[in-house]
Structures are given as C-alpha cells and as structure tokens.
Amino acid sequence: MIGCALQMLILALLLPHPARMTRALDWSQSSDVLLCHADLQQCGASAAVAKNSRNILDITHTLREDLPIWLGEDGLGRITAPVLSMSRGDVANLSELKLDSVHTGTHVDAPGHFVQEFYEEGPDVARLDLNILVGPVLLVDAPRDTNLTAQALASLHIPPGVERIIFRTLNTDRRLMWKTAFDSSYVGLTTDGAEWIVTQTKIRFIGIDYLSIAAYIDLVPAHQVLLKKKLILVEGLNLDDVDMGLYIMHCLPLKLMQAEGCPIRCILTT
Ligand SMILES: *[C@@H]1O[C@H](CO)[C@@H](O)[C@H](O)[C@H]1NC(C)=O
C-alpha cells in the first residue's frame, strides 16, 4: 500500500505539466481508491470522498455540427431535424435523430467492433460491464513527443493496481476535437503499446482524447489486441479543463442492442 502511494507520488513528480496539478490530491488515500472496485461501498474512505463531492467534471464533447468525424472533411453536420414544430402550429416539438455512425463524438467501442465472435455473442454496448465503466480512474498526461508506445507507457510508471486509465495527449494541446476536418496524425496506442497494456497491467478501461484509441498507422492491430481481451475503450473525450489525477468516473453508454459502439456520457467526480 505504501509502495503504491509512493509510486503515485513519483508519478506525479515525473509527469509533464506540473502547473496543471492545481487540484490537491490526497495521495494517502490513492492506493485504497486504486485497489477498490466499482462498488463504492467497498472503497472505504474514498467512498466518503465521492459521496460528499459536488464537483462534477463533464468530459464529454457536445455532438455539434462542426465536430470531426472519422475520415470526414466536413464534420458531423446536423443530427436533429424537426418532425413536429410548435412554430408551425404543431402541438409539440419533436425531432428525429440521425448519427453519422455509432462511433460519433465521445463514444465507446465494444469488443465486437473488431472481433467477429464477440459481435455474435455480445457484449454489444447494451451488455457492456458497468462495473468497468464506473469506478476509480487515473487521468495521466502522456509524453507529448511520441505515440503511446510500450516505451512511452513504461515511462509513466503506472501504479500496478490501476484498472481504469485516461490518457491526455498532444491531441488535447492541438485541439483536434475542435478541428472539423479529420486529422490522421493524432496520437494513439501503437500495437506494442496495446500489447504492453494487456500483458503488463490490470487495465480494463482506456480513455483517450481523439476519435481512436489506436494510432492511425496501427489502427486495426492495436484495436484487435485490446478488444480481444475485452477492454472497454472510450474515445473522443474532452480533457480540456481537467487536471491530471485520480477521480471517480461514470461512463454510461446508450443501451443499443447489437451495436458495437455508441455515444457515451462520461463524467468525473473528485
Ligand atoms: C420548437 O418550438 C419552437 C417554438 O415554437 C420553435 O421556434 C422551434 O423551431 C421548434 N424546434 C423544433 C426542432 O421544431
């Protein structure tokens, strides 16, 4: 336990952007938070922290017209259109909803996205394990001069108990989610980075700040490595105004049957 807290402290000292660490974390509780599972009642002191907290950080991007979409030049466009409109004399406003794909904006990838047998047996997004999508999460700043390779990940000294991690990367600095045209030079996991995660850590959840967890050059193999192990991936997070540190995360997918992805609302509490 003490070793773990110490590692967290070292992690805090080594990571870039110390100026962003304005939120004082109680490192003495960090190992408890990291080791406890989604059931907050098992988390002892950390549960009390979460319960009393009113500080909610929304890390979801709004589905807006100029939001970038995968490989698209012109962004998402309008996703609602009026069917009934009070201004036209209808009794109510009623809109239809049309998304580009289920992988739009801040969204989750279910294992069936790249693994055929999981698509057939589930878990589709309706059956994703909420025990993984809700619980303590570590938000870390990734090195800015590299993709998320095994070497870059090892340099972060992620404490061994961590099950959920969110990487803030150069993508946030470059404001890529605010640029309408898709940009394939975003930072993501390389295949060896993905392999490092599934072999060297207990991580079950990974979040990132652009539309794919995997770097463009390793798009398919890196996704396959993670999804074969049924990790849950959330992409397109808005990490503009969040400090690195330890949070309680709630990510709730839409309950869509037979969908291998869907928009998701993610919040952090302190
Ligand atoms: C909803 O109602 C208002 C007031 O009538 C109207 O101005 C607006 O266009 C309506 N919106 C939609 C989506 O129909």
Ligand SMILES: *[C@@H]1O[C@H](CO)[C@@H](O)[C@H](O)[C@H]1NC(C)=O
């Ligand atoms: C990350 O990889 C992409 C290709 O997928 C590349 O265009 C980009 O320059 C790399 N970023 C860094 C910081 O190395």
